Amino acid sequence: MTGDFTGVALNNSGLNPGTSWAGFVPPGLTVLGVNFNTPNPGGAVNVNSAGFYSSSDLPVPYLLNSGYTTGTGVDNILTITLPSAQTAFGLDFGTLFTSATANFALSNGFSTSVSNAPASASGGGTQFIGFLSTTPFTTITLDVVDGQDWVVKDFAFGAAAPGPTPGAGLLGLVALLLAGAAVRARGLPSH
């Protein structure tokens, strides 16, 4: 299932003519059952219209943090909660004006970082990252350091197609060896 923010009602006028935005304080914004929220005190998740800052901005509406942590030493955090545990999630993301590192953490314990995430509002770009797992997860956290801003353009989620499970072959081999040993042991004197 794929989603974006084109259908979100934007009820505030932006600084530039024809632009608009909306803010969503906790519990945040839910699109297609996927909740976007922030744990930052006093924070909100915003949606900006296409070209909100300039013609260099993204050409479609996008999700971003409100500017609430700059200078406070607190990271800007987005928490994405899926409607149910899934094994696949992906998103097009960026950082707003300055290329920065984006940190991702899944509720199944996996985490990774992407350095030099594209500056969406000044360059109009985003980067895709997808997570495929054999261990289902329900939340994805996107974290950027204080003074940086995260951007999400769209997302997709579902079930990773079945494939070979890492370790399964070794597990089967060990089981086979144990079974063989047990069969051999039956023919041996026990004492």
Add this chain to the structure above:
Amino acid sequence: MYTISSLKLKVLAPAAAAFALAMASGSALAATTVVTSQSAFLAATRRGDG
């Protein structure tokens, strides 16, 4: 009296089972992979199941 073979089995079987369990649990975390290609992601995902 234990034979060498039966001793081997009694000692090695629990160790092998523990190793297999460790591999199985270890693979759970290691089995999350990152893809940077949207087309590869969609190809590996049964969309609509969500």
